[in-house]
Amino acid sequence: MTIKLGVPSKGRLMEKTFDWFGERGVTLARTGSDREYAGAVDGVDGIELVLLSAGEIPRELAAGRINLGVTGTDLVQEKLVQWDQKVEPLAELGFGHADLILAVPNCWVDVNTLDDLDAAAAAFRTEHGFRMRIATKYHRLVRNYLHRAGVADYQLVDSQGATEGTVKNLTAEAVADITSSGETLRANHLKILEEEPVLRSQATLFRSRNARLDASDRAALTALRDLLAV
Ligand SMILES: Nc1ncnc2c1ncn2[C@@H]1O[C@H](COP(=O)(O)OP(=O)(O)OP(=O)(O)O)[C@@H](O)[C@H]1O
Numbered sequence: 502m503t504i505k506l507g508v509p510s511k512g513r514l515m516e517k518t519f520d521w522f523g524e525r526g527v528t529l530a531r532t533g534s535d536r537e538y539a540g541a542v543d544g545v546d547g548i549e550l551v552l553l554s555a556g557e558i559p560r561e562l563a564a565g566r567i568n569l570g571v572t573g574t575d576l577v578q579e580k581l582v583q584w585d586q587k588v589e590p591l592a593e594l595g596f597g598h599a600d601l602i603l604a605v606p607n608c609w610v611d612v613n614t615l616d617d618l619d620a621a622a623a624a625f626r627t628e629h630g631f632r633m634r635i636a637t638k639y640h641r642l643v644r645n646y647l648h649r650a651g652v653a654d655y656q657l658v659d660s661q662g663a664t665e666g667t668v669k670n671l672t673a674e675a676v677a678d679i680t681s682s683g684e685t686l687r688a689n690h691l692k693i694l695e696e697e698p699v700l701r702s703q704a705t706l707f708r709s710r711n712a713r714l715d716a717s718d719r720a721a722l723t724a725l726r727d728l729l730a731v
C-alpha cells in the first residue's frame with residue numbers, strides 16, 4: 502500500500518503547500534493536463550498525492566481514507582465532532598492565516614461587543630418578531646462560541662459563499678466568516694466585534710488517527726516525517 506497525502510487541489514493553499522514540502526526536500530506536483538486532478542511525489546518513496554477540496558480533507562482524514570492532509574484548522578474544527586480524537590495536528594504551516602469573526606453593519610453604532618450584540622438581539626426580536634439572523638458556514642464553531650458568551654436570541658442562516666453580501670441582500674443582519682486582510686468586510690460596510698475571534702486558523706498538516714497502516718506504510722510515514730521534521 503502507500504501513504505496517501507491529501508492536499509488542496511487549487512489556489513493559494515495548494516501552491517503554498519507545494520512550496521512548504523519543496524523547501525523540505527519533498528517535491529509535490531500536479532501532473533497531466535491543467536484540469537486533471539492527478540499528482541506526483543518526488544524525494545521520498547511510498548507516498549501518494551491526493552488532490553482534494555480543502556473542505557473535504559477533514560472528512561477523508563476522519564474516515565482514514567487519507568493518512569495525512571493539509572487544510573485549515575477552521576475546516577477541521579467545524580466539520581469534525583471531537584476533531585482531536587480523529588486527527589492529530591503535526592505542524593502549523595505558517596500560511597492560510599484567517600480569523601473566524603463576527604461582524605455587524607457599521608451603522609449599528611451601539612453594537613461593538615458580544616454584550617451589545619446580546620442586547621441588540623433581544624431588541625431585534627421584540628421589534629421584528631423573529632430572531633436576528635447570522636449568516637455563516639461555520640455553524641458548530643459559531644453556535645459554541647455564542648453559547649459560551651451567553652448569547653441566545655439569534656438564528657444561524659446557512660451561507661456557503663459571498664457571506665458578507667447577505668446583509669446588503671437582506672437575508673441576514675450579521676455574519677460570522679473568516680477574514681484575512683479585512684477588505685471584504687470593509688467593502689461590504691461591516692465591522693468586526695471587538696472580541697477575541699471565534700477561532701484563529703491557519704493551514705496545518707494533520708495525521709489521521711483512523712487510517713490502517715501495514716509495516717511498509719509505517720516505514721514510509723516515518724521517512725516522510727523525518728524529512729519534514731514533524
Ligand atoms: N482570504 C483568505 N485568506 C487566508 N485564508 C483563507 C482565506 N479564505 C479562506 N481561507 C482558508 O483557506 C481554507 C480553504 O477555504 P475554502 O472555504 O476556500 O475551501 P473549500 O470550501 O474547500 O473551497 P472549494 O470548495 O472552493 O475548493 C480554509 O481553511 C480557510 O480558512
Ligand SMILES: O=P(O)(O)OC[C@H]1O[C@H](OP(=O)(O)OP(=O)(O)O)[C@H](O)[C@@H]1O
Binds near residue numbers: 661680681
Ligand atoms: O479578509 P479578506 O482578505 O477580504 O478575505 C476574506 C474573504 O475570503 C474568503 O472568501 P473566498 O475568497 O474564499 O470566497 P467565498 O466567499 O466563496 O468563501 C472569506 O469567506 C471572505 O469572504
